[in-house]
Structures are given as C-alpha cells and as structure tokens.
Amino acid sequence: MRQQIPLLITFIVGTLLIVSVFIPPFGDLETTFNIWFDIIAVFAFFLGGGNLLRVHINKLRKRKRDWGFSIVTILGFSVMLIAGLFKIGNPGDIASAVDAPGSLFYDIFNSVQYPLSATMYSLLAFFVASASYRAFRAKNREATLLLIAAFIILLGRTPFGVMLTGWIPDSTSLLQIPNLAIWIMNSPNLAGQRAIMIGIGLGVISMSLRLILGIERSYLGGDK
Amino acid sequence: MEHFALWLSAFLTLGILSFLYKDNPWYKLSEAIFVGISAGFWVVTLFWDNLVGKFWDGWQDEPMLFVGAALGFLMLLRLVPKIGWISRWPLAFIVGATSGLWLMNYLASNIMVQVMATIQPLFSTGYASGFDAGWGAIISSLVIVVGTFTGLVYFFFSKEHKGAFGGAARVGIFFIMITFGASFGYTVMSRMSLLIGRMDFLLGDWLGMIG
Numbered sequence: 001m002r003q004q005i006p007l008l009i010t011f012i013v014g015t016l017l018i019v020s021v022f023i024p025p026f027g028d029l030e031t032t033f034n035i036w037f038d039i040i041a042v043f044a045f046f047l048g049g050g051n052l053l054r055v056h057i058n059k060l061r062k063r064k065r066d067w068g069f070s071i072v073t074i075l076g077f078s079v080m081l082i083a084g085l086f087k088i089g090n091p092g093d094i095a096s097a098v099d100a101p102g103s104l105f106y107d108i109f110n111s112v113q114y115p116l117s118a119t120m121y122s123l124l125a126f127f128v129a130s131a132s133y134r135a136f137r138a139k140n141r142e143a144t145l146l147l148i149a150a151f152i153i154l155l156g157r158t159p160f161g162v163m164l165t166g167w168i169p170d171s172t173s174l175l176q177i178p179n180l181a182i183w184i185m186n187s188p189n190l191a192g193q194r195a196i197m198i199g200i201g202l203g204v205i206s207m208s209l210r211l212i213l214g215i216e217r218s219y220l221g222g223d224k
Numbered sequence: 225m226e227h228f229a230l231w232l233s234a235f236l237t238l239g240i241l242s243f244l245y246k247d248n249p250w251y252k253l254s255e256a257i258f259v260g261i262s263a264g265f266w267v268v269t270l271f272w273d274n275l276v277g278k279f280w281d282g283w284q285d286e287p288m289l290f291v292g293a294a295l296g297f298l299m300l301l302r303l304v305p306k307i308g309w310i311s312r313w314p315l316a317f318i319v320g321a322t323s324g325l326w327l328m329n330y331l332a333s334n335i336m337v338q339v340m341a342t343i344q345p346l347f348s349t350g351y352a353s354g355f356d357a358g359w360g361a362i363i364s365s366l367v368i369v370v371g372t373f374t375g376l377v378y379f380f381f382s383k384e385h386k387g388a389f390g391g392a393a394r395v396g397i398f399f400i401m402i403t404f405g406a407s408f409g410y411t412v413m414s415r416m417s418l419l420i421g422r423m424d425f426l427l428g429d430w431l432g433m434i435g
Contacts, residue, residue, distance in 0.1 A: 002309045006316035013317055017324025033321045035282075036292030038274040040314050043296030049267045050303065052259075069256035076260025084268025098272045105268065111229035112236060113265055115425070116258040119240040122422050125415035126244055132412065142401045149405025150412070157413060174360070184406060187364045191371020192403025194338045195396065198372075199379040201334030208323035208330075219319050220312055 007214045014212035052077060076112075083108060149184055156181025234430040237422055342372045371399035 017033065020026035056070035082088065083104040090096045090103040099106050132150075137143070155161035161177040168176050174183060210216035239254030283289045295314040302311035346365045347355045357365070377389065378396030385393040428434045 002312070006312040009313055009316040010320035010323070013320030014324035014327075017321060018328060021328050030325065032288065033325075035278050035289065036295065037318065037321055039279050039289065039292035040296040040299060040318060042270045042275045043299045043314075045267050045270050047299060047302060049263055052263050066252060069252050072253060072256040073260040076257045077264045078260075080261050080264025081268060084264065085271065098268060107229060108261065109265065111233050112257065113261050115233040115237050115422070116240060116254060117262070118418055119237045119422050120258065122415060122418035123240060123243060125412070125419040128412050128415050132408075142397055145398055145401040146405040146408065149402040150409040151405075153406050153409030154412060157409075183364070184402065187367045188371055188399055188402040189406040191368045192375055192399040192401075194342060194368070194372040195375020195379065195400065196403065197334045198338050198376060201330040201338075204326050204330040204334070208327035211319055211323040212327075219315065 003217070003220060006220055007217070011212055011214060014208070018212075049077065049081075080105070080108060149189070152177060152184055153181050230430060234426060237426060241422075338372075342369060370395070375399050 013033070016026070016029060020029040053074060056073050059070045060067050060074075084098050087094050087096065087098060088104040089107075090098075090100050090105075092100060096103075099109065155164065156178045161181070165176040165178075173179050207216065211219075236254045236257065239250045240258075242248055243251040279289050279293055283293075295317055299311050299314045302308050344365065345357075346369070347357050347362055349357055349361070374392045374396035376396070377392040378385075378394075378400065380393075383389060424434070
C-alpha cells in the first residue's frame with residue numbers, strides 16, 4: 001500500500017503527460033501539472049525552511065561546535081521571512097509587489113543577499129585558477145586539446161586576443177584568435193555538445209521509462 | 225541608511241573574500257548570514273509568486289488548483305512520523321510529471337532536433353542548390369558530422385573500445401575534450417567578470433578610488 005499508491009500515481013501522471021502530446025485536447029494538462037508542480041514546490045520550500053530551523057535549533061541546544069553562527073542563520077532567516085511575508089516598509093502596503101523598491105525585503109536583498117551571492121561565486125575564480133593550473137599542465141594529448149581550446153576561447157573574448165593577431169591579413173582571417181574562437185565554438189565544440197546532448201537525451205528517456213514503469217523505485221526510500 | 229547598506233555590503237564582501245586566507249570567524253559569520261537570508265528569500269519569493277500568485281488568485285477560476293495545494297499539504301506530513309509515508313504521494317506526482325514531461329521534451333529537443341541539425345547537405349547550402357558551398361563551410365560541416373558521430377561512439381559502452389570502433393571513440397574523445405575546454409574557458413570568464421564586479425564595488429562604490 002505504502003509503495004503501490006505512489007507507484008500508481010507516478011505511472012498515471014507520467015503516462016497521461018506522454019499521451020497528452022498525441023491528443024491535442026489534453027495539451028493543457030502540461031500547463032495544469034506545471035502549476036500544481038509550482039504549488040507543491042512552495043510546500044517543499046516550507047519543509048526545507050522548517051528543516052533548516054530544526055537543524056540549527058538542535059545545534060544550539062546541544063551547544064555543538066560553532067553554535068553561535070546558528071543564531072545568526074536563524075536570525076537572518078527570520079528577519080527575511082518577516083520582512084517579506086508582512087511586506088514591511090513596502091510603499092504600496094500589502095497589495096504591492098514583495099520586492100518593490102524601498103521595502104525592507106528589497107533593501108536586504110540588495111545590501112546583503114546580492115553582494116554575498118556574487119562574492120561567493122566570484123570566489124570560485126580563484127579556485128578555477130588553481131584548477132586551471134592542474135588541468136593546463138598538458139600531460140597527454142587530451143589535456144593538450146582541452147588546454148588549447150580553453151586558451152583560444154579565453155583569448156578570443158578579450159581585447160588582448162584581438163591585439164595579438166590583428167596583423168594577420170583578411171585573406172587568412174580564420175587564424176585571427178577571435179575568429180578561431182568563433183570557429184571552435186561553432187564547429188568542433190558544437191559537435192561535442194551535440195554528442196553530449198544526444199547522450200543526455202537517451203539517458204533521460206531511459207530513466208523516465210524506468211520511473212514511469214516502476215522499475216526504478218529508489219525515490220520512495222525504504223518500506224516504512 | 226544608504227551609507228549603512230554600503231558599509232554592510234563591503235563588510236560582507238570582504239568577509240567572504242577572507243576565506244582566501246583561511247577559514248575564519250569573519251567568513252563563517254558572512255556564510256551563516258548568507259544561508260539564513262537566502263533560505264528566507266526563496267521561501268518568501270515562492271510564497272508570493274506561487275502560493276498567492278498562482279493558487280490563491282486563481283482557484284476561483286480553476287478549482288482544480290486545490291489538488292495541487294492538497295498534494296503540497298500532504299508533503300508537510302513528512303513532519304508527522306506516524307503518517308509521514310503519505311508525503312510520498314506528492315513526491316510520486318513530481319517524479320511522474322517530470323518523467324512524462326522530460327521524456328517527450330528531451331526526445332524532441334535533445335535527440336530529434338540535434339540529429340536533424342547534423343544531417344545536412346555537406347557540399348551545398350541547401351538541398352536544391354547544387355555544389356555551391358565554400359571550402360570553409362564544407363570542412364566545418366564535416367567536422368560537425370564526424371565529431372557528433374564519433375562523440376556518440378565514445379558514449380557507447382556496450383561494446384569494447386577496440387579496433388576501428390576504438391579508433392572512432394578516440395577521435396570522439398578529442399572532440400569532447402575541445403568541448404570541455406570551451407566550456408571551461410567560458411566558466412573562467414564568467415567567474416572573472418563576477419570578481420571584477422566585486423572589485424569594482426569595493427574600489428569604486430565603497431572606497432571611491434576608481435571612477
């Protein structure tokens with residue numbers, strides 16, 4: 001019962017969506033299911049938020065290592081929640097958009113969330129640089145190809161690349177680094193991308209079939 | 225207030241960058257704020273956009289939206305250990321819907337479209353235009369056909385990569401390596417531009433050292 005009903009739901013929903021492609025009146029099913037999907041996602045995020053609080057409150061209670069930072073996380077979560085759900089400081093009160101300029105939610109996003117996320121991702125530039133060092137040591141033919149392609153793409157998108165090979169005459173303009181970068185993107189890179197995309201497509205189809213037919217059941221967890 | 229926001233942004237930006245030295249309390253503080261604020265941001269955004277915008281404002285016209293809301297509610301039952309197993313129903317819906325949608329979409333966009341785009345005339349610009357393609361276009365088309373085919377051969381693991389088949393797979397690896405190199409180059413550039421943006425903020429907006 002605990003396994004059969006979810007398997008039946010997966011089978012019916014999956015089959016209906018496949019069939020709906022072939023029967024035009026059912027075409028709206030995709031839109032309807034997408035909206036349901038979005039509504040369920042809200043509850044999933046509620047669950048995630050609740051879980052975040054549970055984990056950090058537990059850490060706090062047990063005075064685990066770095067428990068002080070858990071207070072900060074809980075405070076940050078609560079402040080954002082209160083500012084957004086009650087639309088504090090919104091120019092048009094509760095009827096206006098949650099991210100209306102001038103609201104507390106908007107200010108926190110701009111002065112805390114945005115700089116933090118941009119810096120977090122920019123930090124990766126340093127780690128990528130260190131990874132490049134390891135990857136760019138051309139140990140074999142494959143690594144050399146990776147190195148050359150990455151190097152040409154990097155140079156081709158910068159003014160330095162234009163300057164470096166700008167003297168090459170137009171009759172052999174393909175040898176100019178920016179043009180070479182475009183050719184790599186549009187030919188060998190495209191071929192590799194296509195092979196990868198077709199491979200992914202075949203993988204997704206086989207996995208989807210396994211799920212719809214109930215062969216793959218790992219998403220249901222155990223028997224409890 | 226504006227001044228405070230600027231200093232707060234700079235304080236948090238430097239806090240995250242301080243990780244380059246080593247893991248430290250300033251970084252941990254910034255990280256803890258990031259986790260809390262981000263989680264709150266997404267819960268609030270989805271609440272207003274999806275729950276209010278799609279369900280609450282639309283259920284009068286479309287009562288079937290209650291099914292979606294009911295499934296969402298069932299997901300919360302995970303918090304009640306005795307009947308937590310019911311939360312598998314919305315999960316099963318999500319898995320079924322994703323499988324059904326992706327099966328058809330990937331078949332159309334990742335397979336049919338890509339195969340059709342690869343099977344094109346090599347020596348002409350169209351099916352009815354004769355041998356009118358230039359050398360550059362012919363070589364590029366050949367590279368695409370050979371690269372796609374050998375790349376697919378490389379991904380075929382049901383047969384041992386030996387002999388002619390192995391040779392084709394080896395050519396496929398070369399194309400895939402070029403693809404990885406190109407993606408790598410793009411990733412480096414996007415991260416660098418983010419870093420330049422943050423440096424621009426610190427040195428320009430905050431310290432006013434650059435115009």
